[in-house]
Amino acid sequence: MTVQVSAQYIPKFDLQGHRGARGLQPENTIPAFLKALEYGVTTIELDVVITKDKQVLLSHEPYLSPAICLDSSGVEFKGDKKYNIYKLSYEEIKMFDCGSKGNDRFPEQEKRSVYKPLLQDVIVAVEDYIKNYSRYEVDYNIEIKSTPEGDKKEHPTVEEFSDLVFQVVDQYLPLNRVVIQSFDFRVLKYWHTKYPKVRLAALVENTKSIETNLANLGFIPSVYSPYYKLISKSKVDYIHSLNVEGVDKSKRTMRVIPWTVNEPEEMMQLKEMGVDGIITDYPNRAAEIGLTLPKKQ
Numbered sequence: 001m002t003v004q005v006s007a008q009y010i011p012k013f014d015l016q017g018h019r020g021a022r023g024l025q026p027e028n029t030i031p032a033f034l035k036a037l038e039y040g041v042t043t044i045e046l047d048v049v050i051t052k053d054k055q056v057l058l059s060h061e062p063y064l065s066p067a068i069c070l071d072s073s074g075v076e077f078k079g080d081k082k083y084n085i086y087k088l089s090y091e092e093i094k095m096f097d098c099g100s101k102g103n104d105r106f107p108e109q110e111k112r113s114v115y116k117p118l119l120q121d122v123i124v125a126v127e128d129y130i131k132n133y134s135r136y137e138v139d140y141n142i143e144i145k146s147t148p149e150g151d152k153k154e155h156p157t158v159e160e161f162s163d164l165v166f167q168v169v170d171q172y173l174p175l176n177r178v179v180i181q182s183f184d185f186r187v188l189k190y191w192h193t194k195y196p197k198v199r200l201a202a203l204v205e206n207t208k209s210i211e212t213n214l215a216n217l218g219f220i221p222s223v224y225s226p227y228y229k230l231i232s233k234s235k236v237d238y239i240h241s242l243n244v245e246g247v248d249k250s251k252r253t254m255r256v257i258p259w260t261v262n263e264p265e266e267m268m269q270l271k272e273m274g275v276d277g278i279i280t281d282y283p284n285r286a287a288e289i290g291l292t293l294p295k296k297q
Contacts, residue, residue, distance in 0.1 A: 014277030015292045016043040016141055018260050019060065023106050023281035026068065026099035028058040029114045030125045037129050039283035040292030043139040043179070044126065048119055048165060050155050055090045056119040056168050062086060062145060062154035064116075069098040076101070086154050090118065106281065119165070123172045136293065141179045141201065141279075142169070144187045158186045166195055181225060185217050192219055201225045201257070210238060220244055220254055225279070228258035228266065233273045240274070264289050 020032025021039070033044050047060045064071075064083035071077045072095035085093060099114035117125075123140070130137060144165060146155050155161055162180075169178050180191050181201035188200045201223035204213055207230065214220060222244050235256075242254045255276035261267050264285050270278055271291065278286070286292050 012276065013271065013291065014043055014139075014255075014257060015041045015283060015286050016045045016257065016277060016279040017041040017283045018045050018279045018281045019047065020044060021281065021283050022103075023108055023262065024284060025110055026112065026114050027103070028060060028116065029099060030117050030122055031099075031110075031112065031114060033122060033126055034129055036283050037126065037134055037138065039287045041138060041283050041286075042293065043141050043277070045141040045143070045279050046119075046122065047143045047145050049085050049145050050161055050164060051085055051090045051093060052087050053089045054156075054164060056164055057085060057090065057093065057116055058119060058122060059085060059116050060145065062150060064088075064093070064096050064098070068101055068103050069096050070101055072096055074100075084154060086156075119168050120172055123168075127172075137177060139177045139179060140169070140173065141181055143203070144180060144182045144184065146182065146184045146187060148184075148186070158184070158190055162187060162190050162194070166198075179223065181223070188217060188221060189219075192221075199223065203259070204230070210235060214242075223255045223257050223276075225257050225259060228261045228270060228278070231256065231258050231270065231273065231275065236274045267291060 017036030019027035021036040025032035025035045028046055036044055046058055048056050049059045049062045051057050062085050063081045066077050074097060094115045096115060097113050098116055099112045102111040103109050144161060146158055146161055151157055175197050179199045179201050181203050182188055183203040188202060191198055191200055199222035202217055202221045204226040220242050224239050239256045240253050243252050244254055257277040258270060258275060259279040261270060261278040261280050262282050267278055267286055280286055283292055
């Protein structure tokens, strides 16, 4: 892998609403994304899985989580993997309320009856909001949730999973507004070869060096996205010295966008380090310190 040094780096801060606005609304739901847009995010961040009938569904886990969902009868249930999304049809999944129970980790989150939406329905809702209210476009940072252990058990193969996602985004969005991210580097390698026009983000939660992680990936993606406590000013500077390969010609250097940053003081510390954006559950907190576009009145 050849590393080239960029002559100049021009930052543009990208505020991403994690799972929409998980601190304020049920995660990965249409109300969460619309709330994030109200607070001026420039990118909505979301997770996708695949249903039994090959629909691209929003969910962080490949199962219906008892921590945030009620079953089809509206009552609590036990067992993290009792309801495997890959073995349920979308019509079955819509019967589960994944908002009324709330989330103990996010006491400010509004409790409301809501089901997990399809990716295409989220895009339609967001684009409608943009057209009628915000008047500015946002990017979509889509995380493909896959693991080698989950292949053909909790999701399709990486190839089929990726192709299903591409079919949706290609139908509904210009590809220059799409980022595909994953901890599973198999996903990024496949997109890099099959869909080279789509920007890619390497999610990282390990303590390996940046050089090691990029060597394992095999190419330089558009974005390096580590857990925020793993980043430092020297690491930001190093990331900015690397040129993206093959895509995103207008932003030649690799960008660094850490996750998930929820305290305003830490948001500002990271911005001062020179990061290109952050992913947060609380876009309202970012707005309060001037990191988002102005909220519509």
